[in-house]
């Protein structure tokens with residue numbers, strides 16, 4: 001009897017302690033079930049997950065920018081107000097526990113890194129993305145763009161083809177050249193093995209998220225998914241470890257050589273890996289595991305993202321002939337009929353091309369959701385979020401906020417050309433996230449993507465139909481089907 005009273009009292013005390021005294025909570029979405037809450041919304045395939053993200057985005061917008069839901073005992077928030085996104089992003093810098101799922105792969109790299117390590121490492125790594133370093137990459141961006149143009153030649157006049165295969169391989173080679181200082185352009189076997197393993201890892205991460213019982217590390221460790229994960233990690237880590245050991249040996253061999261260009265074997269730029277090795281060997285800033293984690297993060301963060309945006313952008317341009325003609329006119333005014341390399345000055349003149357890229361990322365945000373752990377109560381415009389919970393920021397919803405106007409669902413690159421047609425709020429565009437953990441590779445991405453598109457659209461005319469696209473969430477927003485385009489040669 002005493003034991004029963006003790007249990008009841010303990011539960012009552014626990015319930016009192018865990019009660020939510022926050023009177024200004026965002027409204028809970030309907031449809032919560034006993035015990036599992038809204039976890040049933042996660043069940044289904046990755047197309048279903050994308051549909052859920054879209055539905056919750058609109059629910060959140062309707063409720064004034066934030067809603068609450070629950071996954072079992074865990075309360076989560078969905079934020080879609082741009083100001084609120086920035087508030088959360090800068091108040092709570094720690095990524096949410098869900099990012100732990102990717103830690104066996106990316107460890108304490110910048111995307112998944114815990115706050116204390118992230119603070120130190122981000123400061124150390126920022127110089128690797130300075131404008132001077134990026135300018136040095138322009139030769140690689142041009143070379144790789146020419147390579148893509150050459151590879152696409154095989155598809156001219158042959159009808160619809162999957163251009164994602166081309167943009168992805170090309171972007172992987174580019175990141176290996178610029179970040180690792182390693183040329184994989186002639187090693188397509190390693191290239192496709194790596195790409196497949198990375199793609200499978202993304203599937204595994206999403207599968208785990210959707211099977212909410214596998215959120216428990218213990219249950220996950222017994223699952224078949226974990227076995228599959230271990231096989232993929234072998235391939236992924238083998239590649240980064242091999243590169244690390246080789247580049248480290250090169251670095252130590254050339255240590256006495258003061259000339260950076262010679263150190264990197266005649267390269268005209270300093271690869272990211274060299275900065276890591278310099279900081280590790282000369283200053284003891286990183287151990288081998290940390291270098292590998294940063295390298296893995298840069299490869300993943302740097303190739304799949306840019307390749308996806310390029311794929312969506314080519315599809316959008318192919319779907320809107322008048323946009324394609326405007327791009328061609330802009331390219332003509334900058335390059336005339338010359339097939340020369342793209343320079344730094346050219347990039348700043350490709351204003352319309354940049355508007356098309358931004359508008360594509362607004363309509364198809366390839367990182368549609370980011371998440372933070374709330375380590376304190378956070379006061380938003382209309383609500384207050386409670387500490388200890390998870391906050392999902394839905395970029396898809398942010399990009400459809402009423403501040404974008406009644407034509408928010410339409411693809412209109414022109415909106416980026418006139419400040420009067422853009423939201424006054426500078427954080428209304430969150431394609432690269434926002435705040436202090438904003439994407440470190442944003443400028444790199446714009447430079448490489450603009451260079452690629454400038455080469456491709458000087459040579460080819462593309463047609464496609466983005467309305468046929470069926471999307472899914474594979475961590476990033478990926479197409480399931482309908483992303484095929486056809487190309488024909490332009491007369492230069």
Ligand code: HEM
Pocket residue numbers: 110111122297298301302303305306309366367369370371430431432433436437438439440441442444445
């Ligand atoms: C169009 C291309 C790209 C897009 C749309 C993009 C988008 C993003 C987004 C949304 C985040 C925040 C992720 C989160 O909070 O969960 C992020 C972070 C990051 N991105 Fe990118 N990215 C792109 C290209 C790149 C490139 C080229 C690199 C490296 C070469 C890169 C490296 C990173 C890293 C290291 C982070 C973590 C930053 C931190 O937390 O300090 N990204 N990116």
